[in-house]
Amino acid sequence: xxxxxxxxxxxxxxxxxxxxxxxxxxxxxxxxxxxxxxxxxxxxxxxxxxxxxxxxxxxxxxxxxxxxxxxxxxxxxxxxxxxxxxxxxxxxxxxxxxxxxxxxxxxxxxxxxxxxxxxxxxxxxxxxxxxxxxxxxxxxxxxxxxxxxxxxxxxxxxxx
Amino acid sequence: xxxxxxxxxxxxxxxxxxxxxxxxxxxxxxxxxxxxxxxxxxxxxxxxxxxxxxxxxxxxxxxxxxxxxxxxxxxxxxxxxxx
Numbered sequence: 001x002x003x004x005x006x007x008x009x010x011x012x013x014x015x016x017x018x019x020x021x022x023x024x025x026x027x028x029x030x031x032x033x034x035x036x037x038x039x040x041x042x043x044x045x046x047x048x049x050x051x052x053x054x055x056x057x058x059x060x061x062x063x064x065x066x067x068x069x070x071x072x073x074x075x076x077x078x079x080x081x082x083x084x085x086x087x088x089x090x091x092x093x094x095x096x097x098x099x100x101x102x103x104x105x106x107x108x109x110x111x112x113x114x115x116x117x118x119x120x121x122x123x124x125x126x127x128x129x130x131x132x133x134x135x136x137x138x139x140x141x142x143x144x145x146x147x148x149x150x151x152x153x154x155x156x157x158x159x160x
Numbered sequence: 161x162x163x164x165x166x167x168x169x170x171x172x173x174x175x176x177x178x179x180x181x182x183x184x185x186x187x188x189x190x191x192x193x194x195x196x197x198x199x200x201x202x203x204x205x206x207x208x209x210x211x212x213x214x215x216x217x218x219x220x221x222x223x224x225x226x227x228x229x230x231x232x233x234x235x236x237x238x239x240x241x242x243x
Binding site for chain 2: 001002003004005008028031032034035036037038039040042066067071074075079080081082083084085086094096097098113114131132133134135136137138142145146148149150153
């Protein structure tokens with residue numbers, strides 16, 4: 001089952017209830033910003049701290065993810081990347097994305113779209129550039145063009 | 161209508177990537193829920209989809225795992241010509 005708008009809302013609301021500090025990142029983040037493309041997974045940049053990890057585990061349980069005690073401990077105490085396919089939809093949890101100095105940096109310039117916290121396009125691009133995967137290199141020119149478009153739209157909306 | 165005509169409407173986004181920008185304009189006219197319905201797809205990814213949970217201590221470890229375990233055509237490996 002692909003990730004749906006309703007599920008994105010459930011993530012947003014469950015994470016808000018538990019005060020999880022997170023941002024949509026990757027192509028899923030770009031799609032929330034308006035980028036027309038396809039993807040398979042939702043990628044979440046989650047602040048890496050035990051407190052936030054505990055809140056995250058609670059939120060994941062409330063969404064229906066089936067985590068063992070060992071998996072919960074890993075999420076709370078620090079992995080850089082966790083792939084979840086043990087719930088109602090797939091989630092990639094990224095605690096230290098390539099190309100972004102810190103969660104605080106990304107949070108300082110993040111964007112809200114219908115209540116969804118999303119990384120700024122510059123951070124999405126920086127992480128994809130730094131990851132340097134074949135599939136990212138192919139998509140980067142179009143994503144960079146979208147970034148320019150999005151920035152122009154922001155400037156226009158400020159002047160209206 | 162040519163842009164040289166005096167009464168021609170100015171392009172909303174005079175940019176070199178005009179085809180892409182036209183796509184972005186079209187997407188921006190759709191509600192977010194519709195955009196997401198078009199955007200998120202589900203296909204089986206060999207190896208990657210064969211475990212319910214994976215974790216990595218670092219992104220370097222994750223990238224190395226992708227490089228060593230996933231089929232090249234999935235595109236998770238390093239881009240050609242990179243170090």
